[in-house]
Amino acid sequence: MNLLDAHLVPAVDGVAYGLLLFVVAAGLSLAFGTAGVLNLSHGMLYAIGAYTGAELSDGTWGGLAVGLAAGTAAAAAAGAGLSAATVPLARRGHLAQALLTFGLALIGGNLLIEFFGADELPVRVPEALDSSVTLLGHRYPAYRLCFILMAVLLAAFGTWVLTRTRVGAAVRASADDPQMLATTGHSPRAVHTGVLAAAGALAGAAGVLGAPIIGPGAGTADTVLMLSLVVVVLGGLRSLWMTFFAAIAVGEVQTLGVSLAPDWAPYLLFAAMAAVLILRSQFTEPATAGHGGGDAGSDPVEWLRRRLSASFKERGRGRGTAEADGAVRSSGRGGPLSRLPRGGPDDSTLASRGRQAAPLLILLVVLIALPALLDAYSLSLAGSALALGLLAVSVTILTGYAGLPTLGQTAPFAVGAYATANLADAGWTVGPVQIVVAAIAAALFSVVTGPAVIRARGTTVLMITLAIGELASAAINQMKSVTGGADGLVGFPPTQALWGGEGMIEEDQVYNYALVVAVVAVVATIAVLRSPAGKLLTGSRNAEARMRASGHPVGRYLFMAHIGAGALAGIGGSLMVTVQQYLSPADVGFEIAAFALLAAVIGGSTSVIGGLLGAGLIVFTRDWVASSWPGHGPLLLGALFVAAVYLLPRGLAGLRLGTGARGPAKGAELPPGHDSVPAGKVAP
Amino acid sequence: MTAVPDVPDAPRVLDLKNLTRRYGSLTAVDDVSLQLAAGARHAVIGPNGAGKTTLLNLIAGTDRPDHGTIALGGADITRTATAKRSRLGIARSFQQPSVIGELSVLDNIVLAGWRHHPLRRGAWRRPSRYRQHEESAARHLEAVGLAGSARRPAADLSHGQRRMLDLAAALAGDPRLLLLDEPAAGLTDGDIGRLLSILGGLPESVAIILVEHHVEVVAELAETVTVLAAGKVLITGPTAEALAHPEVRDAYHATSGASRDAVEARG
Numbered sequence: 001m002n003l004l005d006a007h008l009v010p011a012v013d014g015v016a017y018g019l020l021l022f023v024v025a026a027g028l029s030l031a032f033g034t035a036g037v038l039n040l041s042h043g044m045l046y047a048i049g050a051y052t053g054a055e056l057s058d059g060t061w062g063g064l065a066v067g068l069a070a071g072t073a074a075a076a077a078a079g080a081g082l083s084a085a086t087v088p089l090a091r092r093g094h095l096a097q098a099l100l101t102f103g104l105a106l107i108g109g110n111l112l113i114e115f116f117g118a119d120e121l122p123v124r125v126p127e128a129l130d131s132s133v134t135l136l137g138h139r140y141p142a143y144r145l146c147f148i149l150m151a152v153l154l155a156a157f158g159t160w161v162l163t164r165t166r167v168g169a170a171v172r173a174s175a176d177d178p179q180m181l182a183t184t185g186h187s188p189r190a191v192h193t194g195v196l197a198a199a200g201a202l203a204g205a206a207g208v209l210g211a212p213i214i215g216p217g218a219g220t221a222d223t224v225l226m227l228s229l230v231v232v233v234l235g236g237l238r239s240l241w242m243t244f245f246a247a248i249a250v251g252e253v254q255t256l257g258v259s260l261a262p263d264w265a266p267y268l269l270f271a272a273m274a275a276v277l278i279l280r281s282q283f284t285e286p287a288t289a290g291h292g293g294g295d296a297g298s299d300p301v302e303w304l305r306r307r308l309s310a311s312f313k314e315r316g317r318g319r320g321t322a323e324a325d326g327a328v329r330s331s332g333r334g335g336p337l338s339r340l341p342r343g344g345p346d347d348s349t350l351a352s353r354g355r356q357a358a359p360l361l362i363l364l365v366v367l368i369a370l371p372a373l374l375d376a377y378s379l380s381l382a383g384s385a386l387a388l389g390l391l392a393v394s395v396t397i398l399t400g401y402a403g404l405p406t407l408g409q410t411a412p413f414a415v416g417a418y419a420t421a422n423l424a425d426a427g428w429t430v431g432p433v434q435i436v437v438a439a440i441a442a443a444l445f446s447v448v449t450g451p452a453v454i455r456a457r458g459t460t461v462l463m464i465t466l467a468i469g470e471l472a473s474a475a476i477n478q479m480k481s482v483t484g485g486a487d488g489l490v491g492f493p494p495t496q497a498l499w500g501g502e503g504m505i506e507e508d509q510v511y512n513y514a515l516v517v518a519v520v521a522v523v524a525t526i527a528v529l530r531s532p533a534g535k536l537l538t539g540s541r542n543a544e545a546r547m548r549a550s551g552h553p554v555g556r557y558l559f560m561a562h563i564g565a566g567a568l569a570g571i572g573g574s575l576m577v578t579v580q581q582y583l584s585p586a587d588v589g590f591e592i593a594a595f596a597l598l599a600a601v602i603g604g605s606t607s608v609i610g611g612l613l614g615a616g617l618i619v620f621t622r623d624w625v626a627s628s629w630p631g632h633g634p635l636l637l638g639a640l641f642v643a644a645v646y647l648l649p650r651g652l653a654g655l656r657l658g659t660g661a662r663g664p665a666k667g668a669e670l671p672p673g674h675d676s677v678p679a680g681k682v683a684p
Numbered sequence: 685m686t687a688v689p690d691v692p693d694a695p696r697v698l699d700l701k702n703l704t705r706r707y708g709s710l711t712a713v714d715d716v717s718l719q720l721a722a723g724a725r726h727a728v729i730g731p732n733g734a735g736k737t738t739l740l741n742l743i744a745g746t747d748r749p750d751h752g753t754i755a756l757g758g759a760d761i762t763r764t765a766t767a768k769r770s771r772l773g774i775a776r777s778f779q780q781p782s783v784i785g786e787l788s789v790l791d792n793i794v795l796a797g798w799r800h801h802p803l804r805r806g807a808w809r810r811p812s813r814y815r816q817h818e819e820s821a822a823r824h825l826e827a828v829g830l831a832g833s834a835r836r837p838a839a840d841l842s843h844g845q846r847r848m849l850d851l852a853a854a855l856a857g858d859p860r861l862l863l864l865d866e867p868a869a870g871l872t873d874g875d876i877g878r879l880l881s882i883l884g885g886l887p888e889s890v891a892i893i894l895v896e897h898h899v900e901v902v903a904e905l906a907e908t909v910t911v912l913a914a915g916k917v918l919i920t921g922p923t924a925e926a927l928a929h930p931e932v933r934d935a936y937h938a939t940s941g942a943s944r945d946a947v948e949a950r951g
Contacts, residue, residue, distance in 0.1 A: 532794075532814050539784045539795045546782035546850075549744060550857060551770030551799030 018251025049207020079200020103641025442570020
């Protein structure tokens with residue numbers, strides 16, 4: 001009884017919080033489940049409602065009603081606008097749409113702050129509700145009880161519309177088969193617009209009513225988006241009831257959890273999300289069947305047994321191999337290969353190699369010349385761009401080559417960064433040592449997270465990696481002894497380029513060091529991707545079912561790629577620490593993850609050099625351009641995001657290749673091979 | 685139920701026992717048992733939705749049965765992963781030809797044969813080994829008549845060429861059991877002729893399960909036939925006998941008439 005007594009208020013708060021999340025998440029789920037748009041600007045729609053409500057509320061019932069109507073309408077209009085914006089991308093699949101909405105969210109968030117200011121707006125509730133009632137001997141705000149009631153009504157109304165009306169039937173039909181719907185005289189376009197508008201209305205209404213709970217402020221959109229993503233992931237897409245229970249659970253974790261176990265609450269949410277995603281491998285995006293046979297190595301004992309038996313067989317086969325070797329050799333000259341026609345675009349003649357390497361060489365020359373061209377501040381920014389560039393290349397490997405679009409590469413990036421900072425603090429200032437330790441630490445981290453990432457495909461990966469990134473952020477804030485918490489780390493000794501050298505203090509020294517490390521890392525990456533190993537990854541992404549049917553352990557390849565990409569991100573993190581000489585959680589936060597994905601997208605998802613250029617462009621936009629127009633960094637980046645998604649389906653590298661002899665390669669759009677025939681599709 | 689009643693002592697390459705696969709309330713494959721001897725040429729026919737492709741998916745490992753067992757050469761593989769089954773000697777073609785569009789035709793076959801090549805170790809980082817892989821891949825391409833397109837990106841191929849590439853990818857692993865999912869669908873008569881000669885020229889030890897709608901392809905290739913209807917085995921027996929079964933004749937009357945016309949037109 002005591003326990004209940006002490007925690008009654010947070011528990012009831014949790015219900016209110018959960019219902020709020022349920023209404024928001026229902027909109028997100030509606031948009032994703034039936035219109036196929038993973039709306040990363042859904043939090044912004046909530047913020048639109050919340051700001052409108054806060055502006056119009058004046059402490060009267062009328063003010064609340066006007067605010068509710070205006071906020072809902074504004075968010076619904078924004079949702080409809082979103083529908084119009086995604087139409088040109090309909091053929092490009094879920095990822096392109098998700099990226100577009102992310103860019104729009106950046107822009108919208110910036111505009112909202114522009115109009116309403118960066119501070120949280122005060123919200124006035126009707127006076128009749130601005131009091132408290134007594135609940136089992138506790139005083140409790142009346143508004144929250146009233147909100148619980150209103151949210152239940154809203155949820156019931158939404159459910160009724162979806163399941164009992166013609167409109168709802170059309171919506172559900174459009175999720176299953178838009179073409180069949182079209183033959184019955186409904187326009188799928190109209191349904192698409194209607195669904196996104198309704199999703200926006202839900203978010204807007206929740207924003208107005210929920211403003212006293214999650215108020216309108218600079219971080220509102222992000223918080224709401226993250227939490228409702230968690231709800232959608234936990235609840236799945238098929239059942240409103242599951243979404244409801246997930247929402248209540250998340251609400252309780254955020255309130256009761258925080259009051260019961262403040263240290264663990266932040267982990268709990270995202271750990272639960274990751275766990276659910278891993279366990280429920282059938283959670284896939286709509287209209288895309290699950291990837292077949294995703295059970296490679298699911299049983300470690302079985303795996304070990306197979307490994308051992310395979311290696312024994314290998315030994316026994318030694319002689320046979322030698323013979324076959326000889327046989328192949330003897331037929332080498334004049335064999336069938338020499339009878340094949342030469343030439344063609346794929347041929348690796350010297351000339352075509354030179355053409356492929358040319359942009360890289362030009363970039364290298366420019367980068368080497370930079371110290372002579374730039375002032376010290378800009379040069380250190382260029383150094384950061386190199387570090388971010390390695391992160392972007394790492395994202396490119398995963399997104400473009402392995403087909404796993406990631407928002408979580410900042411996690412290994414952070415591991416490398418904090419490892420380096422702590423090493424330096426402990427007196428290990430030799431650069432190569434820092435780099436190697438950072439790479440190993442990040443690779444080990446990726447070994448742990450890999451199984452969660454490689455089993456999913458498409459936008460689900462985006463959600464899982466988002467959870468991993470958030471989990472890492474939560475850990476960084478908690479483990480203050482290692483990470484310095486929110487204050488970050490500063491004051492560790494500078495890195496030495498080599499053993500016995502002096503610590504590097506001058507910007508050009510640091511830059512040159514960063515350049516050498518980055519060049520070595522990038523050249524090694526390109527060498528691996530150009531080798532047959534790169535073809536294995538391309539095959540796994542392009543035709544996973546074929547690769548599996550030909551005996552390739554696709555999961556293992558993706559795992560290796562994930563580890564390699566993690567190590568590369570770790571090196572990037574190490575470089576960033578060396579260049580900046582300080583480290584704060586913001587350097588490895590969600591924003592950086594989004595930038596890295598943007599860089600990979602701008603750069604063309606299968607181009608290493610494109611990723612580097614994209615990173616450079618982003619740092620240029622964020623730090624040079626935005627410094628002359630302060631406070632508009634997100635706006636510029638959002639615009640860059642949107643422009644990249646619309647104009648550069650294959651990124652900067654696409655521009656370069658578009659003029660070349662290759663012509664448009666089919667299926668190389670973003671994400672390559674993702675929305676083509678789903679691998680392992682089951683046809684009963 | 686035995687597809688090869690005449691040779692009971694022949695070594696069995698495949699042994700399906702009571703396979704059942706349900707999707708919700710739909711039973712796609714219902715208690716199907718089948719035994720194939722090494723080198724058997726077996727066709728599975730039936731109307732759309734009869735469970736033919738599901739049966740192939742169960743054998744290939746992309747789908748798992750709810751009941752029943754699958755044994756390959758006497759060893760149980762019911763729970764074995766797809767990739768491992770491939771290495772044990774099961775190869776397949778896909779209903780929708782599955783090619784790696786971004787890579788060259790030759791690379792497609794190199795990747796398909798990679799895990800079965802005696803020199804697979806280290807090929808991912810040793811160009812000389814990769815070169816040897818290319819030699820054997822080129823031989824497989826010649827066999828399906830794609831040698832002239834070896835250096836082109838696979839995305840450029842026509843539908844018929846993609847089918848041939850898919851078939852070559854299946855053959856690149858030198859399988860002992862070859863699963864073909866409607867290999868003749870969408871092919872021209874000329875391509876079908878080539879397909880028949882390729883499949884006819886396979887080593888006698890290779891067992892084939894052919895899912896096909898073209899009756900003349902079935903009649904030409906298969907020694908034995910299983911007819912599926914609504915997931916159940918309607919009849920299993922020698923090709924002529926199975927095709928002469930009244931229910932099969934009814935189901936295929938229109939189709940076989942049309943294809944007979946096609947054969948006559950060709951001949």
